[in-house]
Each structure stands twice: as structure tokens, then as C-alpha cells.
Amino acid sequence: MVWFLFSAGLVVTYAAAVHFWRKWVRPWRDVDHVIHEVINGRTPRTFLVDGNRSAQRIAVALEDVFVRQRHLATRVEEDQLNIRTILGAMRDGLAVVDGKGRLRLMNAVSRHLFGITDDGLGRNVIETFRDPLVAEMVTRTLQTGASTSHSINVRGGGSGGDRRLAVTSLAIQQEDGGTHGAIVLFQDVTQLQQLEQVRKDFVSNVSHELRTPLSIFRGYLETLIDEPDLARAERERILRVLEKHSTRLHSLVDDLLSLARLEAPDPGLNFVSILLDGLLQNIVKDWEKKVSAKELRLVHISDADLPPVSADEARLEEIIYNLLDNAVKYSSAGGQVTLRASRVDEHNVAISVTDEGTGIAAADLPRIFERFYRADKARSREMGGTGLGLSIVKHIVQLHGGSVEAESQLGRGTAVHVILPKDR
Ligand SMILES: Nc1ncnc2c1ncn2[C@@H]1O[C@H](COP(=O)(O)OP(=O)(O)OP(=O)(O)O)[C@@H](O)[C@H]1O
Ligand SMILES: [Mg+2]
Numbered sequence: 001m002v003w004f005l006f007s008a009g010l011v012v013t014y015a016a017a018v019h020f021w022r023k024w025v026r027p028w029r030d031v032d033h034v035i036h037e038v039i040n041g042r043t044p045r046t047f048l049v050d051g052n053r054s055a056q057r058i059a060v061a062l063e064d065v066f067v068r069q070r071h072l073a074t075r076v077e078e079d080q081l082n083i084r085t086i087l088g089a090m091r092d093g094l095a096v097v098d099g100k101g102r103l104r105l106m107n108a109v110s111r112h113l114f115g116i117t118d119d120g121l122g123r124n125v126i127e128t129f130r131d132p133l134v135a136e137m138v139t140r141t142l143q144t145g146a147s148t149s150h151s152i153n154v155r156g157g158g159s160g161g162d163r164r165l166a167v168t169s170l171a172i173q174q175e176d177g178g179t180h181g182a183i184v185l186f187q188d189v190t191q192l193q194q195l196e197q198v199r200k201d202f203v204s205n206v207s208h209e210l211r212t213p214l215s216i217f218r219g220y221l222e223t224l225i226d227e228p229d230l231a232r233a234e235r236e237r238i239l240r241v242l243e244k245h246s247t248r249l250h251s252l253v254d255d256l257l258s259l260a261r262l263e264a265p266d267p268g269l270n271f272v273s274i275l276l277d278g279l280l281q282n283i284v285k286d287w288e289k290k291v292s293a294k295e296l297r298l299v300h301i302s303d304a305d306l307p308p309v310s311a312d313e314a315r316l317e318e319i320i321y322n323l324l325d326n327a328v329k330y331s332s333a334g335g336q337v338t339l340r341a342s343r344v345d346e347h348n349v350a351i352s353v354t355d356e357g358t359g360i361a362a363a364d365l366p367r368i369f370e371r372f373y374r375a376d377k378a379r380s381r382e383m384g385g386t387g388l389g390l391s392i393v394k395h396i397v398q399l400h401g402g403s404v405e406a407e408s409q410l411g412r413g414t415a416v417h418v419i420l421p422k423d424r
Contacts (some may be wrong), residue, residue, distance in 0.1 A: 023170060027055035034059055038066050061365030077114040094163075096172075097138055099179065101125050103255035113165065113186055122292045127182075134184065137169040141182040143170040146191055151189070205372040209252055209386055213245035248384050255388040256317070259371070262395040269312040271424055276341040276349065277302040284339065297325075302341045307393060309349055310424045315396045322389040322418050323353035329383045330414070331357030348402075349422055354415040360408040365384075368406060369394045393418070400424070 030049045041147045047063035049055045084107075087094060093110035097103055101124050111120070115231040120128045126135040137148045149168045157163060166189045172181040220238045224230070230238075261267055291298040309316075320339070327337045335356040344350050358402045360368060364375035372387040374380035380387065390406075393416075400420050408414040 022051045026050070027052035029058070031055050031058055034062050038062060038069075056329060076391070091397065092188070095128075095184045095186075097125055097142075097184060098181045099142060099181055101142060102139055103128050103137075104181070112158045113154060113163060113188065120173040126128070131224060134402070137167065138182050138184060141171050142179055143155075145172065145173065145177075145179045146258070146419065155315050162190075163188055164193050202371060208254065209372070210249070213249045216245050217242060219276050248386070252386050252388070255386060255392060258392055259388065259395065262392065262399065267399055269315060271310050271312060273304055273308040274311050274313055274316065276306050276351065279313070279316065280339055280341055280351075283317065287324055291328060294328055294331070296328060296331055297336045299338045299339075301338065303343050306341055306343055306349060307422050309420055309422050311400055312396075315399075319393050319418060320351065320353070322393050323418075324350075326416075327353050327355035327357065327414070328388060329385065330379075331355045335413075346418055347421055347423070348419050350417050350419050352415055352417045354413065356413040360406070360415055361412040363412050365406060365408055368400055369404070390416075 013423055027049045034044045034047060034049075043066075044229070047059045047066075049059040064407075079371045087105070090107055090109060093113050094105075094107045095103060095110050096105035101226045103121050103123055103125065106116070106120055106128075108115070114129055116128065125138045126132065129135070129153075131152055133150055133152055137150060140146060140148055147168065147170045149166065152165050152167055154163045154165055166187040167259055168187075168247040170183045170185070171179045172183060174180050189329040193297035220242055224238060226236070254330060280300050280302060287298055320343060324337065324339065331337065337356075338352070340350075340352045340354070342350050342352070358376070358379070361374045364373075367373045370387075373391075374385060374387040397418055401424065402419050404416065404418045406416045
């Protein structure tokens with residue numbers, strides 16, 4: 001009997017212990033495990049908890065929190081990816097600064113413009129961009145909420161050379177209207193500024209080139225009107241000067257129109273297949289008179305195996321005329337001018353004009369293809385040149401997908417080589 005009671009007591013105690021363990025120990029241990037996994041960023045094997053309703057409810061709530069947190073993390077990742085994509089695709093530099101003037105975000109263009117190699121985040125504006133004006137602009141925006149724009153020069157950023165940047169600082173507004181940061185934009189306007197300078201130079205050069213012959217016209221016309229009894233010889237001299245300047249004016253206007261047509265969106269080139277040998281022979285005939293009038297020799301050489309070239313015939317002639325005009329203009333009696341067509345490689349041919357004339361100084365050589373650039377100004381002007389011929393040549397060559405280069409030695413002569421692809 002005693003044994004029976006003892007055994008029954010043991011069974012009851014064991015059953016009570018198992019029940020206690022299932023209801024109060026295991027569920028909370030499982031909940032603890034789930035919490036541990038979630039905190040460490042891992043996905044728990046299961047959120048199912050047995051035995052205790054409160055523990056079950058907590059596990060379900062944890063699963064809900066876990067799913068939401070995952071969802072939020074995915075959204076944050078997506079947003080970050082979008083921001084990185086937008087910042088990376090921007091052509092301008094962008095930096096975001098917090099209310100204390102510390103850098104919070106910066107794209108690759110900003111880093112490149114200022115030669116910054118680390119992420120720079122957390123540093124203040126002056127340390128990062130090393131420009132007092134940028135720091136002043138940001139401070140002003142943070143203090144007053146006002147947007148400001150200025151231009152600055154940056155020396156030796158990632159691109160090495162000096163750059164001109166347009167900087168804009170904009171406030172990041174809070175809902176109550178306060179400012180809690182600033183966005184700074186950096187736009188590289190170096191090229192724009194250079195283009196603007198080219199445009200200004202072009203207008204001033206054209207005005208100058210037009211004004212010179214026009215004022216000569218006016219002066220001599222006044223003389224002719226005011227002095228009707230002018231000696232015949234003097235009258236003839238004046239008329240010859242007027243004729244010379246009117247020819248110059250005419251060729252200046254022709255060159256300007258030619259340039260304008262070449263720069264139009266559709267320059268209207270008509271590509272046909274051309275046999276260079278025949279074309280050069282005809283051009284040589286046209287030039288015989290001019291060349292011999294200056295006591296020069298014109299030699300024409302064409303390689304035997306020249307393939308036909310796809311080009312606009314009138315424009316190709318314009319190239320060769322301009323090069324021959326220079327060779328003749330800048331040579332003196334007794335010299336030789338050589339016009340040569342040769343095969344460069346499988347895809348390209350070359351047309352070269354070589355002379356034994358004045359040559360071009362090494363310092364001037366890289367600039368002779370610029371508009372209005374004249375190496376020897378007095379001499380070129382005297383020869384009636386306006387400095388547009390080679391820029392027209394370069395334009396036409398580029399429209400044909402080719403290239404042009406010149407080599408020269410002062411006092412020895414010049415060679416200009418035009419390389420054209422045989423197929424367009
Ligand atoms: N063959 C050459 N020999 C010496 N100098 C040259 C030669 N070709 C060009 N140059 C120099 O390069 C400059 C630019 O040439 P370009 O043909 O553009 O102008 P230009 O001959 O002066 O005027 P344009 O051709 O418009 O009548 C010339 O003014 C001249 O100083
Ligand atoms: Mg010329």
C-alpha cells in the first residue's frame with residue numbers, strides 16, 4: 001500500500017513537472033529564441049510556439065513585426081538604390097549638407113570636380129570643398145533659408161585642369177518652414193564659357209574684318225567725290241585699291257556663308273563615288289595659270305592603286321582649292337607645289353599639298369585651323385587672306401569622317417595632309 005502511494009505520488013509529481021515545463025518553460029524559451037534570432041537579423045526557423053497562449057500571442061506579434069521590418073528594409077534598400085542611381089546618372093555635382101553644415105551625401109561628379117578621394121561624409125563644407133565662397137553660401141542658406149548662386153574656379157580637380165563651376169545652394173525646408181539642411185549643386189560651365197568666348201571672338205573678328213575694307217571704301221569714295229579733278233593716275237590707283245578690297249570683302253562673305261552652311265544641322269552634302277586621279281588632274285588644269293603667274297611649278301602625283309572615295313565633289317574641290325591657294329600664296333617664285341593622292345591603308349586615302357614656301361612657326365602650327373587665325377598677320381592680310389580657309393577645310397574633312405594635319409618648318413615649306421575614309 002505504501003509502495004502504491006509512493007509510486008502514485010511520483011507519477012503525479014512527474015506529470016505536474018512535465019505540464020509545468022510545457023506550459024511555462026518551453027514556450028518562453030522558444031519566444032526567447034525567436035527574439036534572439038530577430039535581433040541578430042536572422043529569420044527564425046518558426047514563429048510557432050506551443051503550450052502558452054500569452055507566449056503564442058507574443059510570437060505572432062513578433063512575426064508581424066519581423067515581416068514589417070523586412071518589408072521596410074527592402075523599401076529602404078530600394079530607395080537607396082534609386083538615390084544612388086539618380087546621383088550617379090547626374091551630370092552635375094550634388095552634395096547634401098545637414099543643419100550643422102556637415103556633409104551627409106555627395107555624388108561621384110562632386111568628388112571628381114574637387115578631386116576628393118574618400119566619401120567625405122561627416123566633414124564640414126570648408127574642409128570638403130576648400131572654397132570659402134561655397135562655405136559662405138551654405139552658411140547663408142542654413143541661416144536664412146535663401147537660395148544663392150555664384151561662380152567659382154576650381155584648380156586641378158579630378159580632371160587636372162582649371163574648371164569654372166556655377167554653384168547653387170538651396171535650403172531643405174522643414175514642414176514648419178525652418179531649414180534643416182542644404183543641397184549644393186555644382187555645374188561645370190568651363191566648356192560653355194569657352195564656347196561663349198569663341199562666339200564673342202568670332203563676332204568681333206567678323207566686325208573687324210568688315211570694318212577695315214568698309215572704312216577704306218568710305219575714305220576713298222569721299223576723296224573721289226570731293227576732288228573731281230584728281231589726276232588720272234591717282235584716280236586709277238584708288239580704283240585699284242577699291243577693287244582689291246571689294247574682292248576681299250566678297251571672299252570674306254563667301255567664306256562666312258560657307259562656314260554657316262557647314263555648321264547647319266543638315267549641311268546638305270551629296271556623297272558620290274569619286275576617282276581622285278581624274279579630279280586632281282582637272283584641278284591642276286584650273287590652277288596652271290595662277291601657278292605659272294607666280295613662277296611656281298605644280299606637280300601632281302597619284303598612287304596607281306587608288307580606290308574610289310565616297311565624298312561630296314564640290315566640297316572636296318573646296319578643300320583642295322583652299323590648300324593650293326595657301327601653298328601658292330605663301331610661296332615665292334621658283335618653288336614647287338606638290339599635289340598628291342595616296343593610299344594610307346585599307347580604309348583611308350590621303351590628299352596632300354606640299355610647298356617650299358615661307359613655312360609656319362612651331363608656335364603657330366597648332367592654331368592655324370582656328371577661325372581667323374593667321375600665323376603672319378601682316379603678310380596674310382597683304383595676301384588678301386582672312387584666316388578662314390583652313391577652318392573651312394577642317395570642317396569639311398570632319399563632315400566626311402576624316403582628319404587633317406599640317407607639318408611645317410619656318411623658311412622651308414609646309415605640307416598639309418587630309419586623310420579621308422574611302423567609304424562613308
Ligand atoms: N602653306 C602655307 N604656308 C605658310 N603659311 C600657311 C600655309 N597655309 C596656311 N598658313 C598660315 O595659316 C594661316 C591660316 O590659313 P587660312 O587658309 O585659314 O587663312 P588665310 O589663307 O590667311 O585666309 P583665307 O584662306 O581665309 O583666304 C594663314 O594666315 C597662314 O599664316
Ligand atoms: Mg587660306
